Amino acid sequence: MSSLSPLPQTLNNLIRPVQNALLSIPFVSERPKLALAASIVAGLLALEQISYRRKKKDLPGPTWKIPIIGAFLDSLYPTFDGYLAKWYSGPLSCVAVFDRFIVIASGNETSRKILSSPEFAEPALIDSMRKILCNDNWVFLSGKAHTEYRKQLNVLFTRRAMATYLPIQQRVNAKHFDLWLSVGAKAQPFQLFFRELNMESSLRVFMGDYITDEVATRISEEYFRITAALELVNFPIALPGTKVWYAMRARQYIVDEFMKCIPVSRKRMAAGEPVTCMLDSWTKHMMEKRGEQGEEVRVFNDREITLTILTFLFASQDATSSAMTWAFQLLADHPDVLQRVRDEQMAVRNGDLNATVDFEVVEKMVYTRQTVKEILRYRPPVLMVPYQAKKSWDLSPDYTVPSGSMLIPTIWPSLHDPQVYPEPDKFNPDRWGPSGTAEKHPKNFMVFGSGTHYCLGKEYVVMHLMNVIGTASLLMDWKHHATPDSEKIVIFATTYPQDQCVCEFTPRVAAQ
Numbered sequence: 001m002s003s004l005s006p007l008p009q010t011l012n013n014l015i016r017p018v019q020n021a022l023l024s025i026p027f028v029s030e031r032p033k034l035a036l037a038a039s040i041v042a043g044l045l046a047l048e049q050i051s052y053r054r055k056k057k058d059l060p061g062p063t064w065k066i067p068i069i070g071a072f073l074d075s076l077y078p079t080f081d082g083y084l085a086k087w088y089s090g091p092l093s094c095v096a097v098f099d100r101f102i103v104i105a106s107g108n109e110t111s112r113k114i115l116s117s118p119e120f121a122e123p124a125l126i127d128s129m130r131k132i133l134c135n136d137n138w139v140f141l142s143g144k145a146h147t148e149y150r151k152q153l154n155v156l157f158t159r160r161a162m163a164t165y166l167p168i169q170q171r172v173n174a175k176h177f178d179l180w181l182s183v184g185a186k187a188q189p190f191q192l193f194f195r196e197l198n199m200e201s202s203l204r205v206f207m208g209d210y211i212t213d214e215v216a217t218r219i220s221e222e223y224f225r226i227t228a229a230l231e232l233v234n235f236p237i238a239l240p241g242t243k244v245w246y247a248m249r250a251r252q253y254i255v256d257e258f259m260k261c262i263p264v265s266r267k268r269m270a271a272g273e274p275v276t277c278m279l280d281s282w283t284k285h286m287m288e289k290r291g292e293q294g295e296e297v298r299v300f301n302d303r304e305i306t307l308t309i310l311t312f313l314f315a316s317q318d319a320t321s322s323a324m325t326w327a328f329q330l331l332a333d334h335p336d337v338l339q340r341v342r343d344e345q346m347a348v349r350n351g352d353l354n355a356t357v358d359f360e361v362v363e364k365m366v367y368t369r370q371t372v373k374e375i376l377r378y379r380p381p382v383l384m385v386p387y388q389a390k391k392s393w394d395l396s397p398d399y400t401v402p403s404g405s406m407l408i409p410t411i412w413p414s415l416h417d418p419q420v421y422p423e424p425d426k427f428n429p430d431r432w433g434p435s436g437t438a439e440k441h442p443k444n445f446m447v448f449g450s451g452t453h454y455c456l457g458k459e460y461v462v463m464h465l466m467n468v469i470g471t472a473s474l475l476m477d478w479k480h481h482a483t484p485d486s487e488k489i490v491i492f493a494t495t496y497p498q499d500q501c502v503c504e505f506t507p508r509v510a511a512q
């Protein structure tokens with residue numbers, strides 16, 4: 001994409017076909033043909049500006065659109081400060097990229113309205129997403145079809161289901177903590193280590209041991225290509241060598257591997273063998289034909305199962321890695337909070353470092369839960385959720401969104417609203433406790449979206465994060481080597497500290 005033609009070349013490319021077409025008309029002579037070609041192109045460019053200005057109306061945003069590409073070059077290298085400036089330029093603002101007119105909502109009410117009005121807006125999931133996740137993926141369903149499909153997936157995230165995931169997660173956590181300790185005495189960026197823990201945790205929870213270690217490692221490597229293609233706006237055609245093209249190849253590998261697991265799981269469940277992962281729970285549930293309330297169970301085919309689990313991986317991987325990176329950084333930078341997490345962990349485990357942590361124990365981790373919520377509020381992994389307008393829509397009293405526009409509700413301003421979260425730039429888990437007011441404003445906590453598409457894995461991920469930081473706090477000490485870049489936010493699909501969280505991990509004396 002960096003080889004995109006510079007603007008004059010692009011214009012040249014636009015004029016040439018018009019000119020060639022005119023030259024092929026025998027009765028128009030050479031020079032007027034060139035003049036005519038130039039006038040047609042100038043006319044088209046003028047029309048483009050008129051169309052942009054008509055849609056823009058009084059919204060803050062560039063006065064003119066850069067011909068053809070709009071703000072494409074900016075969108076290749078988005079900066080957090082650039083986003084902040086946009087959000088605080090007004091509750092609604094706009095920009096155009098290629099032929100896409102984009103309306104950015106930063107007010108809490110307008111953002112929630114976009115997320116919760118399925119009649120007017122549906123997830124856009126970024127232009128390239130249909131190519132990466134496959135067009136027949138359930139996440140692209142809308143209305144009743146989406147609701148019905150999604151309802152059938154709830155069984156994978158019930159308390160009972162999540163209780164079966166806990167031991168898998170703990171096994172993976174222990175393995176990765178050992179790895180961190182084996183390399184952790186030397187300060188180094190830990191962001192990728194956190195990502196690896198999450199990837200293995202997701203793969204083992206979703207697919208158990210049906211995938212080998214080699215395949216799990218390759219999926220983890222391939223997945224980088226998917227993350228790299230998650231830019232808000234991508235080059236529109238998936239030409240070989242583009243990020244989207246690489247991401248599609250990575251998806252194909254993952255899909256092929258997932259497809260192989262399903263018949264094996266089905267066979268084991270039919271033989272009455274124990275459930276070892278989400279896939280097992282799901283295949284077993286489908287064999288039972290009736291749910292807990294006697295409702296009919298939909299039987300999904302292998303491709304549907306595969307693509308659904310692909311969306312779980314897709315939805316969880318980057319956001320959870322981001323949350324975990326911020327979690328370790330923030331806890332190291334706030335030793336008082338870390339100490340309170342530790343104290344609570346000791347208490348809920350009755351002082352036994354090797355105690356089994358089941359669902360009931362997790363539910364007693366009140367302060368640890370508050371801490372996770374504050375991490376997610378203070379440094380939300382997902383900043384924006386792209387939607388698109390299904391029809392022309394009066395989004396605010398002063399502005400009607402044109403049909404087909406991309407709509408981007410943003411999350412940061414709602415989570416840093418001083419009226420709702422006093423001293424919003426202070427990391428303070430107590431704001432979620434009885435002395436704080438944060439719980440009184442659930443509408444502002446849009447970390448997991450809102451409306452019919454709100455995050456299906458939200459309880460799952462909070463439990464996972466509580467579990468990781470809770471156990472880590474007992475087994476390890478870690479030091480964050482803060483640099484001038486630690487507080488700078490970069491965006492690689494989700495948010496991260498610019499220096500990738502330079503840490504040192506050592507075993508905790510009390511844990512030995």
Ligand code: HEM
Nearest residue numbers: 312315316319320323447448449450453454455456457461
């Ligand atoms: C900290 C981690 C996570 C964050 C911040 C997060 C955030 C989000 C957000 C903002 C949305 C869009 C909601 C909307 O359009 O209103 C979403 C959707 C979704 N998330 Fe998460 N998520 C996280 C982890 C997970 C995990 C672990 C899973 C699964 C195991 C998951 C599964 C999903 C699914 C399936 C959707 C699409 C739901 C639908 O379209 O109906 N997420 N998430």
